[in-house]
Amino acid sequence: MTRVRRQPLRQAVPWSYHAVIAALRPVLMGVTRRDWSGAEHLPRGEGFIVAGNHYSEVDPIMLAHFLVDHGHAPFFLAKSSLFEVPLLGAALRHLEQVPVYRSSSRAGDALEAARAALADGRCIAIMPEGTLTRDPDLWPMKAKSGVGRLALTSRAPVVPIAQWGAQGVLGHYARRPGNLLKRPVQHVRAGAPVELSDLYDRAQEPRAHAEATRRVMAAITQQLAQIRGEQPPAEPFDPARRPTEPEG
Known part of the structure; x- marks a missing residue:
């Protein structure tokens, strides 16, 4: 198993962030x-x-553990609905996490806040799928294009990170933890930044956002395939695609 001596954070964070690290x-x-x-x-x-x-x-907690121990405090793009939950919302705001307002006039606010954080040297963490994967074998599914848009408009490096094993702590859509006495292994594997420079001149084009997102998800899936030692599906699961009706 990996032994990592925790590195000091490279960016200033609010006291509440240090408190969460100390607790978790x-x-x-x-x-x-x-x-x-x-x-x-x-x-x-x-x-x-x-x-x-x-x-x-x-799995966001597992990802954060990896990043924090390597000196990077992640600031997550999180669903705006989470910020409306009593106590949780206040905590997320104090931790300076970034709300994502989907399908509303404020949808661009998260990207503006994320770009400002990137310009300030921060690490912005995104789960591009936007929700738990619907793939029956838990491979990454087709993602929303927000990560591509942010990557191209900010020109910040995008590091694909795959993880596996968090389901041993809390299963897919489970509400009760697994058997923690077994101390499940948390596999986390980071890849080289995704090459997107050929798309920078098209930073305002939705098709370029979609292509950048496709490349990012392909890189994540490649890292996950290395962890799992398995072949991923030829095409990612698309939650918007209806199952084909059987003939007859």
Whole structure:
């Protein structure tokens, strides 16, 4: 298993962020084992985007654990509805997480806030699928194009990170944790930043956003295939596509 001596954070964060780390990190160290790789791909001295797969309600915490221990405090793009939950919303705001307003006149606010954070040298973390994958085998599904749009308009590096094992802590759509006495292994693998420079001149084009997002998701899936030692589907699951009706 991977042994990492926690590195100091490279960016200033609110006191509440340090409090959350102090509360959660010992728990995670006690109930999980870690198989981490690819930290050398995390940029230093500039803001960057982390894009990860999403298959358990707790996998953002596992991703954050990896990043924090390597000196990067992630600031997540999170659904605006979470900010409306009493106490949780106040905590997210104090932690300076970024709300995403979908299908509304405020949809661009998150990207403006994220670009400002990137310009300030922060790490912005995104789960591009927007919700838990619907793929029956938990492979990444077709994602929303927000990560592509942010990447092209900010020109910040996008590091694809795949993780596997969080379902041992909390299963897909489960409400009760698994058997933590087994200390499930949390696999996290970061890849090299995705090559998107040929799309920068088309930063305002929706088709370019879609292509950038496709490349990011393909890179995440490639990293996950390495972790799982399995072949992913030829095409990602598309939740908008209706199942084909059987003939006859």
